[in-house]
Amino acid sequence: MVKIGLLFLVVPVLLVSCQMGRDSGPGTDFEIPDSVIYAQTLEISEEVMEGIISNVSSIVEISSLIKDLDVPYSNSYLATTANLDNYNTNFRRAFMLGVYGADLGYLNMYNRTTAVLDYLTSIRRLSDGLGVGQFFDFSTLRRLASSQSNLDSLMFISVQSFNRMDNYLRQEQRAHLSAAMVAGVWIEGLYLLTQVAKSFPGEELFERIGEQKIILNDLIIILQNYGRVHPEFAGLSEELDKVKKIFDEVSITYERGEPEAIERDGMLMIIQHERSIVNITEEQIRALTEATETIREKLIL
Amino acid sequence: MRQLLLISVIAFLNVTAHSQTADQLVEICVDGLGDATYLKDFQVEHAAAVPGQQAPVARYSMVLNKNTQYRLSICTSEGASGKGIIQLFDNQGVVATNYVEDSDTYYSFFDVKIQSTGVYHIFISFKDGAPGTAVGVLSLVKR
Numbered sequence: 001m002v003k004i005g006l007l008f009l010v011v012p013v014l015l016v017s018c019q020m021g022r023d024s025g026p027g028t029d030f031e032i033p034d035s036v037i038y039a040q041t042l043e044i045s046e047e048v049m050e051g052i053i054s055n056v057s058s059i060v061e062i063s064s065l066i067k068d069l070d071v072p073y074s075n076s077y078l079a080t081t082a083n084l085d086n087y088n089t090n091f092r093r094a095f096m097l098g099v100y101g102a103d104l105g106y107l108n109m110y111n112r113t114t115a116v117l118d119y120l121t122s123i124r125r126l127s128d129g130l131g132v133g134q135f136f137d138f139s140t141l142r143r144l145a146s147s148q149s150n151l152d153s154l155m156f157i158s159v160q161s162f163n164r165m166d167n168y169l170r171q172e173q174r175a176h177l178s179a180a181m182v183a184g185v186w187i188e189g190l191y192l193l194t195q196v197a198k199s200f201p202g203e204e205l206f207e208r209i210g211e212q213k214i215i216l217n218d219l220i221i222i223l224q225n226y227g228r229v230h231p232e233f234a235g236l237s238e239e240l241d242k243v244k245k246i247f248d249e250v251s252i253t254y255e256r257g258e259p260e261a262i263e264r265d266g267m268l269m270i271i272q273h274e275r276s277i278v279n280i281t282e283e284q285i286r287a288l289t290e291a292t293e294t295i296r297e298k299l300i301l
Numbered sequence: 302m303r304q305l306l307l308i309s310v311i312a313f314l315n316v317t318a319h320s321q322t323a324d325q326l327v328e329i330c331v332d333g334l335g336d337a338t339y340l341k342d343f344q345v346e347h348a349a350a351v352p353g354q355q356a357p358v359a360r361y362s363m364v365l366n367k368n369t370q371y372r373l374s375i376c377t378s379e380g381a382s383g384k385g386i387i388q389l390f391d392n393q394g395v396v397a398t399n400y401v402e403d404s405d406t407y408y409s410f411f412d413v414k415i416q417s418t419g420v421y422h423i424f425i426s427f428k429d430g431a432p433g434t435a436v437g438v439l440s441l442v443k444r
Contacts (some may be wrong), residue, residue, distance in 0.1 A: 058340050061366055061441055068444050082435040114317065156331055156339045163341055211418040215364060254417060259396050270389075270397035276367055276417040 054067060059102040060159060062189045063109035065208060071200050073110040077192050078103045079300045081122040086301065090130060091232040094177040097126045098184020099300060101162050108155045116145040127165065130177060135165040178224045183236060186219060191296050194289040206285055209276035213247040220244060239295045246287045251279045320380050326436040330376040337372040337440035341424060350430020358426040367418040370442040374410035375399055375435055383431025389413060390422040411441055
């Protein structure tokens with residue numbers, strides 16, 4: 001009963017604050033927690049959202065693929081950290097946290113430890129702004145990056161910190177921020193893939209770009225859902241809808257096959273014989289590259 | 302009184318030695334990854350199965366990518382009475398598991414070479430519904 005009473009108190013305040021377009025970030029005099037705003041209004045359950053969000057591909061895998069293709073490192077693929085002061089809403093902080101997290105994965109993969117320190121500083125500021133800085137052990141990360149002694153540990157702690165923060169946000173019913181962060185990771189990942197494919201075109205890269213179709217549909221569903229209560233999410237889902245229209249023309253087909261288990265030297269290895277085949281044209285790659293550049297330019301300014 | 306204190310200390314040390322936290326298990330599992338890069342962990346704490354009912358299973362979904370070799374490891378808390386089972390499913394059924402029922406063999410990890418990009422499901426349970434804490438780790442095997 002008390003909860004219902006609180007809800008009646010909170011909702012009118014929420015409506016007013018939404019109409020006024022107020023920033024929900026730190027610094028405002030009276031804040032309604034994000035968890036209250038979003039938990040009361042969404043039709044898709046958090047459990048379903050969680051499943052969808054978890055499906056986004058890891059940036060470590062994308063960076064690893066690029067490195068394995070002998071593509072040289074380039075800082076031109078990375079988002080600038082110079083505009084940090086512009087990210088003054090929780091949506092923008094979370095989105096950019098995803099973008100920088102993706103860049104951090106790329107930098108770690110290429111052992112660019114000096115640049116890692118710069119991105120760690122930006123990640124710290126954004127995560128503190130969202131109240132989730134406690135999940136990053138910055139002193140250990142800095143020590144590992146400075147000493148270049150244990151790059152596997154640097155990678156592990158970086159990825160684990162993001163995973164923990166993501167879990168925490170979802171547990172605290174701030175899954176919308178997790179969704180914004182995931183959107184940032186996804187867009188930066190697609191940007192990285194398409195930019196690399198521009199200079200180093202190849203079937204494996206094209207295929208990985210086409211496979212992003214699997215993730216995008218789910219991502220748009222989430223963003224549209226949060227977009228019903230927050231215009232920044234609606235704006236992003238509209239932008240991604242333009243990318244989706246290009247992906248709609250890309251097809252993925254499957255050849256069925258049974259997995260095969262092999263034991264060698266006491267180790268178990270399973271080889272999958274089902275195959276997915278992506279049908280994507282160079283024209284579609286070009287269109288995706290341009291669309292991704294446009295969205296990213298708008299969002300990281 | 303002194304005896305009681307001693308017993309308490311011994312009991313405490315015994316508990317900490319045999320029941321690692323999930324975070325400690327993650328570190329143990331990651332230490333044993335070898336040539337693989339950590340991607341994600343799945344921390345599971347199962348109560349004992351209720352007699353006559355199915356054993357508790359934790360389920361997670363992930364997109365796995367074509368032409369990629371993944372490693373799925375499982376580390377079970379020393380205090381657990383059962384052994385952890387980690388299984389990988391696609392929409393058709395089981396793709397891989399660390400427990401081979403025919404030979405009653407457990408593996409602490411298995412590698413799976415994915416040829417079809419899509420959504421996969423990771424299930425973690427304990428054999429015969431035993432209670433315990435376990436951690437599954439998904440990692441990327443370097444080419």
